[in-house]
Amino acid sequence: MKNRLRVLRAERDWSQADLAQRLEVSRQSVNAVETGKFDPSLPLAFKLARLFETTIEEIFSDEN
Amino acid sequence: MNCTTNNPAAKRFMRRNLITLLLYALSLAFSISVFLHFHPTGVLAYLLAVLPAIPLTGLLAIFGLYLAEEKDEFQRSIGVQSMLWSIGGTLAVTNIWGFLESFVHLRHLNPILDAVIFWIFMGISLPFLLRRYR
Numbered sequence: 001m002k003n004r005l006r007v008l009r010a011e012r013d014w015s016q017a018d019l020a021q022r023l024e025v026s027r028q029s030v031n032a033v034e035t036g037k038f039d040p041s042l043p044l045a046f047k048l049a050r051l052f053e054t055t056i057e058e059i060f061s062d063e064n
Numbered sequence: 065m066n067c068t069t070n071n072p073a074a075k076r077f078m079r080r081n082l083i084t085l086l087l088y089a090l091s092l093a094f095s096i097s098v099f100l101h102f103h104p105t106g107v108l109a110y111l112l113a114v115l116p117a118i119p120l121t122g123l124l125a126i127f128g129l130y131l132a133e134e135k136d137e138f139q140r141s142i143g144v145q146s147m148l149w150s151i152g153g154t155l156a157v158t159n160i161w162g163f164l165e166s167f168v169h170l171r172h173l174n175p176i177l178d179a180v181i182f183w184i185f186m187g188i189s190l191p192f193l194l195r196r197y198r
Binding site for chain 2: 024025026028029031032033035037038040041044
């Protein structure tokens with residue numbers, strides 16, 4: 001699954017560690033999601049959407 | 065649980081593990097000492113023989129508790145993957161050893177070592193899996 005996390009982070013000048021702190025997860029978790037190696041659960045996806053004040057579809061998109 | 069995490073669930077896991085390992089060492093020393101000096105028989109012998117296995121089994125329960133308490137779903141996923149590798153690795157090693165024992169009379173592998181093999185695989189697989197997501 002593709003995502004725009006890196007862009008959204010950069011817009012706010014947040015490091016992976018900053019985002020991890022806001023999400024209350026580890027930095028490795030943010031990195032794994034951002035690099036597409038780990039697909040987040042719906043609750044985490046909603047948390048991301050709330051944090052970036054957008055929708056899940058604006059952050060994640062199906063690769064097909 | 066992993067060495068890069070300092071969240072409350074991981075800290076609790078480490079603390080519980082250390083206490084349980086200490087209990088294991090104490091119960092093992094106690095059982096050995098009683099068997100050496102008092103040669104127990106009957107039910108007492110069975111109970112003393114099983115005593116060190118209780119904390120070792122407890123380690124698995126503690127890991128299950130960690131998985132239940134870990135709020136970071138990615139870390140939980142790593143823990144589950146690591147456990148699956150460890151179960152698979154332990155089964156593979158003991159299976160291969162079993163056939164070697166049967167056919168080429170390799171030295172008997174005491175099933176007590178199954179737990180040791182399992183935790184060795186956990187120790188190996190965890191950093192290996194974390195490397196993939198670095």
